[in-house]
Amino acid sequence: MKNVLIVILLIVFGAGLYVNFGMSQNIDQSDIISGTSQEETEEGSENSGSETSGETGDSGDEAGGQDLAFSQEPLQERYTQAVENNEALIIDVLLPSYYTDGFIETLAGQFGSDNIEFNRIDINTNTVDLTELTVSENSDAVIMDALQIRDYNDEVLPERDTDNLTSAYMNIYNSGKVVYILGNPNAHEHENLANSLAEDQTYLTENDYFYIDNQDTAPAGEFYDYDAGTLTEETEGIIAENIYGYMTE
Numbered sequence: 233m234k235n236v237l238i239v240i241l242l243i244v245f246g247a248g249l250y251v252n253f254g255m256s257q258n259i260d261q262s263d264i265i266s267g268t269s270q271e272e273t274e275e276g277s278e279n280s281g282s283e284t285s286g287e288t289g290d291s292g293d294e295a296g297g298q299d300l301a302f303s304q305e306p307l308q309e310r311y312t313q314a315v316e317n318n319e320a321l322i323i324d325v326l327l328p329s330y331y332t333d334g335f336i337e338t339l340a341g342q343f344g345s346d347n348i349e350f351n352r353i354d355i356n357t358n359t360v361d362l363t364e365l366t367v368s369e370n371s372d373a374v375i376m377d378a379l380q381i382r383d384y385n386d387e388v389l390p391e392r393d394t395d396n397l398t399s400a401y402m403n404i405y406n407s408g409k410v411v412y413i414l415g416n417p418n419a420h421e422h423e424n425l426a427n428s429l430a431e432d433q434t435y436l437t438e439n440d441y442f443y444i445d446n447q448d449t450a451p452a453g454e455f456y457d458y459d460a461g462t463l464t465e466e467t468e469g470i471i472a473e474n475i476y477g478y479m480t481e
Contacts, residue, residue, distance in 0.1 A: 300345055301481040304442070307410045310372045311347065320349040324367045326376040328355045330385070330419075332462045338469055342476040355379065358386045362396040364403055373410040375444075375475065376401065378432060380416040384425050392428060394435065401441060412442040414475065417449035419456040419463060444478045446471055 302308040307321075314321045325336060336350045351368060359379050367374050378397065383389045397413070405411045413436060418426045429447035436443040449455075451466040463471075 300343065300348075302479055303481050304410055304479070307373055307479075310410075314372075315347050318347075320347055321373070322349045322351060322368065322371040323373045323375060324351050324353050324371040326353045326355050326365055326367070326374065328377055328379060328382045330381055330456075330462050331377075332460075332465070332468060334465070335463075335468045335472070338465075339472045339475060342472045343480075355382075358382045358388050359393045359396050360386075360388045360391050362393070362400060365400045367404055367407075367409070371409060373412070374404050375412045375414050376404070377414045378416055378443075380425060380428050380432065381419055383428070384420060384422070389424055389428055394432065398436075398439075398441065410442070412444055412475075412479070414444050414471075415446045417446045417455060417463075417467060417471065419467065421455065442478075444475055446474055449474070 300311060302311055311321045313319075325339065327335065336352045340348070340350050351371065353365075353367065355365065355377060357379075360383070362379070365376060380389075380392070383392045401411055401413060415429060415432060415436075418429060426447070429445075433443065433445045433447060437445075449467060449470045451464065451470060453466050454464050455467050456462070457464050
């Protein structure tokens with residue numbers, strides 16, 4: 233009888249040890265598993281947040297060009313419509329030969345929009361001989377050079393004919409386009425050219441022409457590349473900035 237009781241007590245004691253040890257081990261394993269899952273969840277959340285932020289940033293950059301605000305309401309309306317229809321606002325840029333071939337790309341970079349197309353058209357005359365300027369039928373706006381440097385280069389600055397310039401402006405304006413006159417810098421750093429620039433700025437702005445003034449343009453280096461007969465890249469960069477600053481809010 234005593235032997236039987238001893239056996240039963242040993243069985244009960246052993247069962248108790250097994251239950252305590254086994255449950256403790258299971259609890260420890262559960263804690264480890266639970267801890268790992270939580271770390272993975274937190275890490276996953278952080279990664280998810282970073283990816284979303286990156287995508288949002290890209291969208292913001294992409295929208296930056298589309299959200300341009302033009303100072304002139306008619307041009308803003310056309311640009312908004314172009315964006316909505318996934319089309320391009322077309323801007324003709326009428327330039328004499330002293331602008332480099334890269335100027336249009338520099339200008340486009342200032343606006344940073346896939347919905348604007350800049351189209352260069354060469355001007356091969358000075359204001360004395362200017363009669364009319366040809367533009368594209370499908371363009372929405374026109375930027376026409378004021379030709380002060382061209383008049384200086386052709387040695388006709390004393391006979392400069394601003395009336396011919398404004399008549400050409402009005403002919404384009406009356407065809408339904410938004411028109412800007414692009415003033416030149418004092419690229420030759422000459423007093424006569426500086427006087428002409430100042431007079432044009434006063435006259436054209438007082439008479440409500442859209443005039444983009446560049447007489448205060450001051451590059452750190454040279455204004456003009458006399459070997460190439462063109463404005464320097466730095467000068468053109470400043471002019472492009474001034475165009476953007478005048479045309480947008």
